[in-house]
Amino acid sequence: xxxxxxxxNGAAVAGTSGRQLPVWDPATGEQQAYVVAATAAETAQAVxxxxxxxxxxxxxxxxxxxxxxxRFRELVDANRKEIASLVSQEHGxxxxxxxxxxxxxxxNIEFAAGAPHLLKGGYSEQASTGVDVYSIRQPLGxxxxxxxxxxxxxxxxxxxxxxxxxxxxxxxxxxxxxPSVALLLADLLRQAGLPDGAFNVVQGDRxxxxxxxxxxxVQALSFVGSTPVAKAIYEQGSxxxxxxxxxxxxxxxxxxxPDADVDAAADAAVSAGYGSAGERCMAVSVVVAVGAVxxxxxxxxKERIGRIAVGPASDPAAEMGPLISREHxxxxxxxxxxxxxxxxxxxxxxxxxxxxxxxxLGASLVDKVPTDSPLYTDEIFGPxxxxxxxxxxxxxxxxxxxxxxxxxxxxxxxxxGAARRFQYDVNCGMVGVNxxxxxxxxxxxxxxxxxxxxxxxxxxxxxxxxxxxxSKVVTSRWPDPATSTVDLGFPEVR
Numbered sequence: 201x202x203x204x205x206x207x208x209n210g211a212a213v214a215g216t217s218g219r220q221l222p223v224w225d226p227a228t229g230e231q232q233a234y235v236v237a238a239t240a241a242e243t244a245q246a247v248x249x250x251x252x253x254x255x256x257x258x259x260x261x262x263x264x265x266x267x268x269x270x271r272f273r274e275l276v277d278a279n280r281k282e283i284a285s286l287v288s289q290e291h292g293x294x295x296x297x298x299x300x301x302x303x304x305x306x307x308n309i310e311f312a313a314g315a316p317h318l319l320k321g322g323y324s325e326q327a328s329t330g331v332d333v334y335s336i337r338q339p340l341g342x343x344x345x346x347x348x349x350x351x352x353x354x355x356x357x358x359x360x361x362x363x364x365x366x367x368x369x370x371x372x373x374x375x376x377x378x379p380s381v382a383l384l385l386a387d388l389l390r391q392a393g394l395p396d397g398a399f400n401v402v403q404g405d406r407x408x409x410x411x412x413x414x415x416x417x418v419q420a421l422s423f424v425g426s427t428p429v430a431k432a433i434y435e436q437g438s439x440x441x442x443x444x445x446x447x448x449x450x451x452x453x454x455x456x457x458p459d460a461d462v463d464a465a466a467d468a469a470v471s472a473g474y475g476s477a478g479e480r481c482m483a484v485s486v487v488v489a490v491g492a493v494x495x496x497x498x499x500x501x502k503e504r505i506g507r508i509a510v511g512p513a514s515d516p517a518a519e520m521g522p523l524i525s526r527e528h529x530x531x532x533x534x535x536x537x538x539x540x541x542x543x544x545x546x547x548x549x550x551x552x553x554x555x556x557x558x559x560x561l562g563a564s565l566v567d568k569v570p571t572d573s574p575l576y577t578d579e580i581f582g583p584x585x586x587x588x589x590x591x592x593x594x595x596x597x598x599x600x601x602x603x604x605x606x607x608x609x610x611x612x613x614x615x616x617g618a619a620r621r622f623q624y625d626v627n628c629g630m631v632g633v634n635x636x637x638x639x640x641x642x643x644x645x646x647x648x649x650x651x652x653x654x655x656x657x658x659x660x661x662x663x664x665x666x667x668x669x670x671s672k673v674v675t676s677r678w679p680d681p682a683t684s685t686v687d688l689g690f691p692e693v694r
Contacts, residue, residue: 202233204379206242206403207386209249210396216242221376221405226292226522227512227558233290235379238404243371243411246400250342250369251417253397258339258367260395262316265365269313271392276306276385283384287353288513290378292521292559293476295513298353305357307642308660312361318665319366328693331677337669339367340419340443344412346433348425349375349524350479356382358646359422360399362664364389369398371418373408377524413437420668422659423447424481426579427605427651434654445655445667447481447647449579450607454484454636455596455622457613458491464634465493465612466500472610472636473585474508474563477523478532482608482630482637485580486569487587488596494589498545498567501585505546505563510553522559523582529559532582535575536564542575543567548583571599579605593618601627606649610636629653 204223205212215236223233238246257265276283280302287298311318323334345359352374360370374382382401389399402408412418413436420443423433427448437444454472456465472484489497511518523529533549544566548554551562561583569575569586576586590596600609610632611622619633629648632638640646640661647658657667 201231204233204235204403205383206238206246207383207399207401208246208397209400210390212383215403221403223290223377223379224525225289225558226524227514229526229557229559233380235376235403237376238402238408240407240411243373243402243404243408244415246371246402247342247344247412247415247417249397250371250400253395254339254341254369257364257369257395257398260367262319265367266313266315268389268393269309269315269361269365272389272394273306273309273313275388275391276302276309279384279388283353283381286381286384287378288521290380291349291352292513292524293479294518294521297476297521298513301351301354304639304642305354308354308357308361311642311661312365315365315665318662319669327675328691330679331675331693333673333675335671335673337366337665337671339669341368342371342417343368343420343422343668344371344373344418346373346409346412346421346423346425347375349377350476350481352378352381353385355424356385358424358660358664362660363422363668364394364398366665366668368419368668370400371412372399372401373404373412374401376403376405379403409433413442414440416440418442420444421446422667424659430654431651443667445647445657445659446653447659448652448654449605450481450483450648450652451486451576451579451603451605452482452484452608452610453486453488453596453600453603454610454612455488455593455600456490456493456497457593457611457615457618458493459614460493460612461614462493462496462500465497466504468610468612468634468636469497469501469585470504470508470563474505474520474583475637477520477561478583479524479581480637482639483581484610484636485584485586486576487585488590488599489587490590490593490596494587498565498587501565502545505565508563510551510560510562512558520563520583523561524559526559528582529561532580532584533561535578535580535582535584536566539566539575540570540573542569542573542586577604597622597625601625604650605652607652608632608638608648610634610638629658
């Protein structure tokens with residue numbers, strides 16, 4: 201059985217704890233590998249290695265750090281097929297879907313490569329007589345990332361690209377469910393010229409996470425995962441004096457107005473609801489059908505579900521793969537069993553592939569879902585699309601704004617005024633207008649509101665650079681010694 205190792209000081213290192221965590225093949229239900237969960241001591245060693253590498257990497261010029269990112273980008277691009285295949289093998293998503301994930305990750309590398317321009321400070325000459333003032337941004341030191349199973353390549357790139365190019369060193373704790381990609385990325389960073397120790401990977405679970413939170417040499421923590429864990433990491437990390445950005449769960453609404461193009465809206469709902477088997481924090485999980493659009497929209501979605509090809513990533517025709525684990529598959533199926541008064545239009549449990557090997561569940565559609573149903577209140581994180589009926593735009597907006605989560609939302613309409621009003625009124629961090637999955641491009645930043653984000657700064661883009669640096673303001677004066685005097689008054693600039 202294949203062991204997936206840690207990465208310390210530029211090399212793969214075997215775990216020593218003896219506590220094995222299985223890595224499953226979601227398409228077959230069989231174990232394909234294992235990780236040996238890191239002990240607190242092993243995790244602390246990764247931090248120590250990163251701390252030792254920090255002074256030299258911080259001293260590297262911006263041009264040098266940018267050069268490493270450029271080389272890393274070329275290596276990732278050259279190894280796209282291998283990386284996407286590895287993602288598919290351990291996560292279960294199709295190779296095409298994994299390739300899309302990788303493409304968005306590449307955008308983040310490209311953004312980070314622009315650090316010589318992005319990290320420029322400000323300068324004010326003659327702020328006072330003979331005095332100049334300027335600002336600079338400096339790295340924090342050792343920073344850590346804790347990433348989820350659903351995007352094992354892209355989400356780490358959200359974090360470490362900006363962190364490294366700013367001069368920090370990094371410790372990554374990837375999901376134990378699909379951990380191999382992290383090691384491949386670590387090796388590509390080494391090949392790109394990143395110094396040994398500047399990027400380290402510890403495999404494991406809660407013990408490794410708690411060690412990173414408590415370790416005094418970890419200056420900042422980035423996390424993507426469920427809301428309860430995000431909140432706990434934010435609270436514990438903040439109490440420990442660390443900077444924390446913790447992205448939590450979502451319940452993304454797609455509001456469809458009566459004037460929308462029904463076919464286009466149905467295409468978008470199916471694409472955004474069932475892509476990657478719904479295991480995306482930006483997946484559309486609720487369609488809010490306003491007025492008379494409800495019946496034709498549900499019929500159009502149902503018709504499209506029948507054409508979705510569900511199968512393993514090894515099948516070139518497959519459009520949707522399995523869920524990540526048997527436990528999660530059964531949990532998602534349980535929501536359909538407890539649908540209550542809602543109308544199950546398409547039941548994914550009845551799809552033939554759902555009875556076979558692997559962790560498959562067919563796409564499901566549930567109409568007329570009450571807002572107090574778990575189908576509506578919970579983040580299901582699977583291929584279940586709920587439809588809530590609303591009589592008016594105002595009622596639909598109220599649903600989005602009163603929901604616990606505020607990650608992403610979308611509106612489908614032909615009315616520019618209604619769309620503009622929606623983007624102005626809605627309480628959500630990312631908004632799509634006739635775009636169902638409004639993930640920002642890499643030169644903006646990603647993050648939600650309300651219980652979808654704990655911390656002040658969103659991830660990647662300009663806010664990512666801000667998170668991984670701190671500002672320093674320098675006030676400089678070079679006077680003639682002959683003019684120096686004692687002055688106990690408060691400094692003035694006029």
